[in-house]
Amino acid sequence: MNLNKNDFLFQEVSSLKGVGSKIKKYLEKKKIEKIKDFLWDLPYSIVDRSKISKLDKLEIGKIMTIKVVVSKYNFPRIRNLPNKVVCQENEKKIHIVFFNSPEGYIRKILPIGNEVIISGKINFYKKNYQITNPTYIKKSDNVSDITKIFPKYSLTEGLKEKTYRNLLSKVLKKLDEKSDWYEEKFLKKNKFNNFKNTFLNLHNPDKEIDINSNDYRRLAYDEILSNLLTLYKARKNIRIFKKKKKKFTNKFIDKIYKNFSYKLTNNQKSVIKEINEDISSDKRMFRLLQGDVGSGKTIVALIAAANVIESNHQVALMAPTEILATQHYENAKKIYSSLGISIEIITGSTSNQNKLIILEKLKKGEIDFLIGTHALFQKKINFLNLGFIIIDEQHKFGVKQRIKLAKKGGDNCDLLLMSATPIPRTMMMSLFGDMDISIIKEKPQYRKDIITLVKPENKTSEIWQLLNKQILDNQQIFWVCPLIEESNKLDFSSAEKKYKLIKNYFPDKVGLIHGKLNDHDKKIVLDRFLKKQIKILVSTTVIEVGIDFPNANVIIIENANKFGLSQLHQLRGRVGRGNKEAYCIMIYKNHLSQNARKRLQILRKTNDGFVIAEEDLKIRGHGDILGFQQSGIKNFRFADPIHHKDLFILAENNIKFINANNIKKYSNLLKFFDRTELITEI
Numbered sequence: 001m002n003l004n005k006n007d008f009l010f011q012e013v014s015s016l017k018g019v020g021s022k023i024k025k026y027l028e029k030k031k032i033e034k035i036k037d038f039l040w041d042l043p044y045s046i047v048d049r050s051k052i053s054k055l056d057k058l059e060i061g062k063i064m065t066i067k068v069v070v071s072k073y074n075f076p077r078i079r080n081l082p083n084k085v086v087c088q089e090n091e092k093k094i095h096i097v098f099f100n101s102p103e104g105y106i107r108k109i110l111p112i113g114n115e116v117i118i119s120g121k122i123n124f125y126k127k128n129y130q131i132t133n134p135t136y137i138k139k140s141d142n143v144s145d146i147t148k149i150f151p152k153y154s155l156t157e158g159l160k161e162k163t164y165r166n167l168l169s170k171v172l173k174k175l176d177e178k179s180d181w182y183e184e185k186f187l188k189k190n191k192f193n194n195f196k197n198t199f200l201n202l203h204n205p206d207k208e209i210d211i212n213s214n215d216y217r218r219l220a221y222d223e224i225l226s227n228l229l230t231l232y233k234a235r236k237n238i239r240i241f242k243k244k245k246k247k248f249t250n251k252f253i254d255k256i257y258k259n260f261s262y263k264l265t266n267n268q269k270s271v272i273k274e275i276n277e278d279i280s281s282d283k284r285m286f287r288l289l290q291g292d293v294g295s296g297k298t299i300v301a302l303i304a305a306a307n308v309i310e311s312n313h314q315v316a317l318m319a320p321t322e323i324l325a326t327q328h329y330e331n332a333k334k335i336y337s338s339l340g341i342s343i344e345i346i347t348g349s350t351s352n353q354n355k356l357i358i359l360e361k362l363k364k365g366e367i368d369f370l371i372g373t374h375a376l377f378q379k380k381i382n383f384l385n386l387g388f389i390i391i392d393e394q395h396k397f398g399v400k401q402r403i404k405l406a407k408k409g410g411d412n413c414d415l416l417l418m419s420a421t422p423i424p425r426t427m428m429m430s431l432f433g434d435m436d437i438s439i440i441k442e443k444p445q446y447r448k449d450i451i452t453l454v455k456p457e458n459k460t461s462e463i464w465q466l467l468n469k470q471i472l473d474n475q476q477i478f479w480v481c482p483l484i485e486e487s488n489k490l491d492f493s494s495a496e497k498k499y500k501l502i503k504n505y506f507p508d509k510v511g512l513i514h515g516k517l518n519d520h521d522k523k524i525v526l527d528r529f530l531k532k533q534i535k536i537l538v539s540t541t542v543i544e545v546g547i548d549f550p551n552a553n554v555i556i557i558e559n560a561n562k563f564g565l566s567q568l569h570q571l572r573g574r575v576g577r578g579n580k581e582a583y584c585i586m587i588y589k590n591h592l593s594q595n596a597r598k599r600l601q602i603l604r605k606t607n608d609g610f611v612i613a614e615e616d617l618k619i620r621g622h623g624d625i626l627g628f629q630q631s632g633i634k635n636f637r638f639a640d641p642i643h644h645k646d647l648f649i650l651a652e653n654n655i656k657f658i659n660a661n662n663i664k665k666y667s668n669l670l671k672f673f674d675r676t677e678l679i680t681e682i
Helices: 003-010 021-029 036-040 103-109 140-145 161-174 184-189 195-203 214-240 251-259 266-279 297-310 322-335 352-364 399-409 425-432 457-472 495-505 519-530 565-572 594-605 609-620 625-631 645-657 662-672 676-681
Strands: 045-048 063-074 083-089 092-098 115-125 128-132 136-139 149-152 286-291 314-318 343-346 369-372 386-391 414-419 436-440 451-456 476-480 510-513 536-539 552-557 583-588
Touching (some): 003 036, 036 161, 063 092, 083 103, 115 140, 161 195, 195 214, 214 645, 214 662, 251 322, 266 286, 266 297, 266 414, 286 297, 297 322, 297 386, 314 322, 322 343, 322 369, 322 519, 343 352, 451 594, 457 476, 457 552, 457 583, 495 510, 495 536, 510 519, 519 536, 552 565, 565 583, 565 594, 565 609, 583 594, 594 609, 662 676
Parallel strands (some): 286 414, 314 386, 343 369, 386 414, 476 552, 510 536, 552 583
Antiparallel strands (some): 063 083, 063 115, 083 092, 115 128, 115 136
């Protein structure tokens, strides 16, 4: 098959006839920079001109088609006023309005007394229906010439529909029918059209686009496969490199275990075994450690780090926030207290003088374990013998960032990424196919399930009694609000307003933390909470990820119906981290939507993040999968993990039969989905 005949698709859009500098600018606003981008820009709806509407059945704002008789002209002699033509259907009238169209042209296309078919958007002005600058006018005896159904595209200001259609038409005409990256046998078996016909059908639909149609499924499969091919290439390259085996005796972790007041779960033990095997092998570890909130991922990572340090290598741990980095630092100091391991932390709060001292010691190998935020991987930070990188809450990193991190560590460096965001099985391979995956589902035995209660806003007063009881019992409480300040547009409670209200009930026992506070001020408030000087912490969702306060056993979430399932589950995971009964109280506004009601019911029924992730996916469907848009994981543009589950499985099975030789035939597929640059970088 000749794949090169479609090479024109990868040229700049300016190479297309009819695209000057002005049109190019308009197209770039639509993110159409290369010719192929026209194909990606699928119509958002269709207009059916085959349905002739009566004038007494018109709907304002809709594009409709009417059959009328031209009865009267109104050509004003005042400049800038539009020309009007009055048309009738029996006694009913409609005005056809033209801006910037000459009188002679209007008389020609709308002769008095003729019956015509007109299509355009219906407006209502000064007690009259009207169509301004109609998109279609034909004599009624030429009705067979009318394009009955045409697609509608989202256009930027200045880009005319006719211009856009003409350009798209040129692209579609140039597509080569024989160019494809799949064999004919594969296409037939899966009921896929060839590349050209797929896009001809998608851009000339006879009905609204259906994501389960064969043509759309072909496009979704292409996207999934291009993603998997990239990850396959990354995985293959990682396996090529041989590293020096790290040798350790477990003497460090034997001491760590003696310091524990609890036993590790079976899941934790098996994951530690997997990581130890990777570390001591001659292949670089590239592993994702996925665990539900409170499952004990950090302990596993710190035990693995101790073995690496015993083997005379340095370890770096990167956290997404300064708060979380500081927490890891304090945690590591406790766990390693009897091992003589040198631990340091670098964050935005570290003074320049301290930074310089740390960097010098790091270069000399006098620091075993460095903890910090993303600044850890700046060029000026140099390790003597970095052997292990741990990235916490890694969901903000895509494959490109993972590759850069792996390169930073060098050929002998192992990489462990951790995530508390449970990812559905359908998505796992397509997001992390370049990695080995370990999962911790069990929670430590001493932890009890969190009791989840759902209450309407008008019953908030019932909560005060519970809070009072918790405070008398020396327990602490999170109170989460979604906004920092009052908003006239959104009827959310603000954190500041709630803070003032709670202070009336519990003076001197309340603290406030939100996104507008700088890291230093946040740390002061959190330290006071950790030292139990504050009993109730009013907060926005800055507490969502990773913060660990074992003494906090109640979390109240205002406007719970406004949060996604995954986010609610993460927030709930901030409590129940000790060995006492914990409560999550979700307060909702009246008039819940059906989806909001479903979300709250799911959270009441289960504490299992993996079950919640699957349910969240079903509720959200095509679009914001698991709240990943907020989390930084980019959604697929066309593929849908619910509707196209079988395509994810098909791609996963087929990838096993693709080797270094036949990956070349998919080069245009990778170029089509902008993966070539990434493949080159790998």
